[in-house]
Amino acid sequence: MFSRSSKYAIKGVLYLALHASVENKIQAKDLSAPINAPAPYIAKLLQELARHNMVSSVKGPHGGFYLDEVNLQMNIMQIIEIIDGEDKFRSCLLSLEQCNSENPCPLHNLVGDQKLGVIHNLENTTIKELVADVKQGNSILPL
Amino acid sequence: MFSRSSKYAIKGVLYLALHASVENKIQAKDLSAPINAPAPYIAKLLQELARHNMVSSVKGPHGGFYLDEVNLQMNIMQIIEIIDGEDKFRSCLLSLEQCNSENPCPLHNLVGDQKLGVIHNLENTTIKELVADVKQGNSILPL
DNA sequence: TCTTAAATATGACGAATATCATGTTTTTCG
DNA sequence: CGAAAAACATGATATTCGTCATATTTAAGA
Numbered sequence: 001m002f003s004r005s006s007k008y009a010i011k012g013v014l015y016l017a018l019h020a021s022v023e024n025k026i027q028a029k030d031l032s033a034p035i036n037a038p039a040p041y042i043a044k045l046l047q048e049l050a051r052h053n054m055v056s057s058v059k060g061p062h063g064g065f066y067l068d069e070v071n072l073q074m075n076i077m078q079i080i081e082i083i084d085g086e087d088k089f090r091s092c093l094l095s096l097e098q099c100n101s102e103n104p105c106p107l108h109n110l111v112g113d114q115k116l117g118v119i120h121n122l123e124n125t126t127i128k129e130l131v132a133d134v135k136q137g138n139s140i141l142p143l
Numbered sequence: 144m145f146s147r148s149s150k151y152a153i154k155g156v157l158y159l160a161l162h163a164s165v166e167n168k169i170q171a172k173d174l175s176a177p178i179n180a181p182a183p184y185i186a187k188l189l190q191e192l193a194r195h196n197m198v199s200s201v202k203g204p205h206g207g208f209y210l211d212e213v214n215l216q217m218n219i220m221q222i223i224e225i226i227d228g229e230d231k232f233r234s235c236l237l238s239l240e241q242c243n244s245e246n247p248c249p250l251h252n253l254v255g256d257q258k259l260g261v262i263h264n265l266e267n268t269t270i271k272e273l274v275a276d277v278k279q280g281n282s283i284l285p286l
Numbered sequence: 287t288c289t290t291a292a293a294t295a296t297g298a299c300g301a302a303t304a305t306c307a308t309g310t311t312t313t314t315c316g
Numbered sequence: 317c318g319a320a321a322a323a324c325a326t327g328a329t330a331t332t333c334g335t336c337a338t339a340t341t342t343a344a345g346a
Contacts, residue, residue, distance in 0.1 A: 001232070010237060010250070094150050095150055096285060103283050105283060108282065110219075110268055111265065113260075117257045121254055138247075139249045140247070141248065
């Protein structure tokens with residue numbers, strides 16, 4: 001459903017949101033183990049996210065990654081769009097150009113409503129809210 | 144959401160269901176244009192589907208592919224499982240081993256219900272019903 | 287029975303994605 | 317300042333997935 005890159009990115013962001021802060025930045029190499037992703041790869045992804053202001057970073061000694069209040073207001077859909085591109089999610093299930101709500105493809109009616117629901121939820125829940133959920137024990141974030 | 148292979152396969156099956164029959168079989172190379180997929184590739188996919196009894200085929204002159212009544216009772220999920228594998232769809236969104244309804248990952252609560260809905264719909268609608276929808280003008284099947 | 291037309295089986299090629307490696311820039315600290 | 321520690325930038329390699337090509341098998345019809 002998501003690309004592997006997106007999964008790593010999402011896990012990385014959530015982990016940072018949960019465990020990092022301005023006073024306690026986390027380095028790329030220290031993210032590798034807890035989210036179960038190769039270190040150089042997660043580093044590259046975090047840089048891409050930083051370039052798009054999804055995460056904050058500082059260079060040099062005692063540098064690393066963290067999320068500031070602005071970053072915490074971002075949502076999962078934005079991560080996916082940065083990593084996988086805009087329309088990976090929104091396009092027709094069969095990649096039919098002519099497909100839309102007026103001229104739906106056979107699968108459109110079958111799963112269209114759920115798809116819209118998924119998109120809506122991914123867009124309208126902030127990282128902060130997701131992390132609050134973890135803190136309250138309503139969800140978990142292991143490897 | 145689906146792999147390109149799955150999309151080709153689904154379009155191929157739907158096209159066959161709509162236009163082919165025992166008396167009027169369709170060859171792989173004649174599927175290429177209408178579903179906008181490379182001929183050798185769709186041939187390979189159809190063979191895989193035939194091996195799993197998702198479509199019917201006969202060799203030799205006047206041979207080709209079509210769907211019999213049994214094939215028409217199959218559903219989209221079965222196509223996806225044959226082409227992409229069993230758990231591509233059912234596994235956790237973040238590929239977390241420990242994630243399940245009791246121990247949900249942060250995304251689980253967010254889209255879990257919709258995901259179950261999608262799976263249910265894909266499993267419980269037959270090819271025949273989808274094609275009936277097209278015949279009635281409720282959906283379309285272009286390139 | 288021989289030729290031909292189709293699916294089938296297998297593998298080679300290419301492109302996209304995931305992974306790794308190297309060097310450069312920035313910042314802290316002695 | 318100068319050295320070290322980190323992100324940053326770029327590109328190289330590997331693996332997966334999509335595409336293509338070739339040879340084999342099966343069945344129809346003359």
